[in-house]
Amino acid sequence: MGKWERVLERLWGVLVVSLALLMGAFLVVPFVALVWRAVTLEGSVGVLDVARVWSAVWLSLLTTAVSMFLLILFGTPLAYVLARYNFPLKRLLTLFVEIPIVMPPVVAGLALLSAFGRRGLLGQPLAEGFGITITFTFTAVVLAQLFVASPFYIRAAQNRFATLPPAYEDAAAVDGANQWQIFWLVILPQSRNALLNGLILSWARALGEFGATILFAGNLAGRTQTMPLLVYSALERDLRATFVTALILLGLAVLAFGLTRWLGREEEL
């Protein structure tokens, strides 16, 4: 190796490391700055702030609990069907299941409005026939979360169901277990970590849902104003409430991510 080549190699190393450092710093600095800002913000947290932030935290926890319940109830069967059965247009359905991951949430909100809004495809018959309106309600918040957050769970469940060795199920069947027992006693316990992992990712996504919610569910404190909406709409008037909420969201995101990491390690053992 000539001297010239060694210099080039050294330069290459320096270049890669410095670019990597810059990118790393770019990703880290905003979080440090956010925490620093929140901590050094003048004035104490008032009673009004606590009430406002608490109502958003409570609403966020409640809506995500409901949307995650619905996701388990309806998403698990869908994942199972996609993993175990072959049927026409299966690929197309898979595409629709996964599209919300890459779709801008605002577009998702517009789509939900077109479907379930008062003048929507399904919303109009619902409103005229049964007097049920979904827009601007708790239900709208839940539906927006379910729509944008479902792919993470369904995909994780589908992958797990598809890769589960059939030998266990066959053995159970030989021992006389019926389909119901096989699902509850064999498939589910073996997929527990994968499902939990997917569910946590979906929950984190639902918790951060903003674009579809503000379009489809509107923004009203105590009724549809979840934490991300509070961060956005309090920014102009109430910096303290904004930063407190932002920190809570950041903390929950870190917690969710830590949990998925931990579950992932459990799985490997």
Add this chain to the structure above:
Amino acid sequence: MHRVLFLLCALWLVGCGAGSIANQSPEITVFAAASLTDAFTEMAETYEAQNPSVTVRLNFGGSSQLAAQLREGVPADVFASANQAQMEAVIAAGRIEGGNTAVFATNRLVIIVPADNPANITSLEDLAQPGVQLILAVPGVPIRNYTDDIVAALPAQFQTNFYANLVSEEENVRQGAAKIALGEADAGVVYTSDVTPDLASRVQQIPIPDEQNIVATYPLAPLSDAPQPALAQAFMAFVLGEQGQEILGRWGFGAPLGLGE
């Protein structure tokens, strides 16, 4: 400090890119209230047509949002607010000198309902009927303050029912207007200038009587640290001048009180 360094880096990068392409054609940045979107877009086009060397960059948003950005130090030359309060907020932050503001337009409020008026709204009083789905701007946005002022003059029972009908608080007027045009809510309160030709075909307007209505005044001012102070003054003069006032009038704004009327 990090933020400043980062901004400087970003500015340097942008500056290099722009500098090598166009040779420093002067550019002014105007922050304008969302309700001014159409009027100021036309204003900028007309101004650029008459001053071909100048580029006018427009940044529209809720006045309170713009004021928040200005307080954070975002560079700009001119701020056109939909009320005095948000102008005061920027003055308090030291980025505008109090003596430099001028009122350039006035606006009134009007009720809009979807074209088929599903809740049969015919007056301000109807907005308190049970079951009406009402959209207003979020508190702090000027139009919400004006609406609250109008409502505050009405009986207590009306006020309670009126606010109970609220289904959403939107970040700016036009977001709310769009949802009403889509028929998702029954009514909202907007500026007369928000009822653009496109919106006018999708909604009905229910006037608020003059004795109950409020005249919103729009102040304009140059930033004290404007990158282009001379151009900022020239643009302001244009807005306050005959042509600027004519454009504003065409988009539903009134002249500043005592200037025209």
